[in-house]
Amino acid sequence: MSLRGLNPNAEVLNKTAALHMNINAAKGLQDVLKLVGGAGDIKLTKDGNTLLKEMQIQNPTAIMIARTAVAQDDISGDGTTSTVIFIGELMKQSERCIDEGMHPRVLVDGFEIAKRSTLQFLEKFKTPVVMGNEPDKEILKMVARTTLRTKLYEALADQLTDIVVNAVLCIRKPEEGIDLFMVEIMHMRHKFDVDTRLVCSIFHNIGLGPSLFS
Incomplete structure (x- = not known):
């Protein structure tokens, strides 16, 4: 059964249109978070976590990105806005590659390679904080x-x-x-x-x- 058979009002997109819609959702969320801290009708705050929790987000991709950013804040206490802007920038670069003919699967594999390399670098770069009796x-x-x-x-x-x-x-x-x-x-x-x-x-x-x- 087709999607329209389940819901006559459903909007059916081909795979290319759906891909660009998801990319645009990430870029749109990035643009909103860039406004955090400035004067506007949305919120006067530098706390991206606060803004994301108050926004009524409908797009499934944007919701997933927002949840990722909020989870980042819950674990480390910071980095909400940075997470959203970073993902948005990745999507912008991905859109350029896709428009030039690259398959999305290749991009995903590239992200996985970059992730592993980043984690390896962080393991070597991180500096342990020794509290002890006399903390640094x-x-x-x-x-x-x-x-x-x-x-x-x-x-x-x-x-x-x-x-x-x-x-x-x-x-x-x-x-x-x-x-x-x-x-x-x-x-x-x-x-x-x-x-x-x-x-x-x-x-x-x-x-x-x-x-x-x-």
């Missing part, structure tokens, strides 16, 4: 600075880098790890973001940890 504070600062700069403007991210690292080390216990519930964020009215300060409570041992006044 400089490495922790690099991690914090890199993460903060994806959400904040550079000057504020650099200012908060020391604050974040010191806050984490303040509540860290070598045997038990880090209890983030011991961090309290207090929003101070009539203050600027650059006025943010770290206050480490002297009552840490009875359960009162550091506070971020912002």
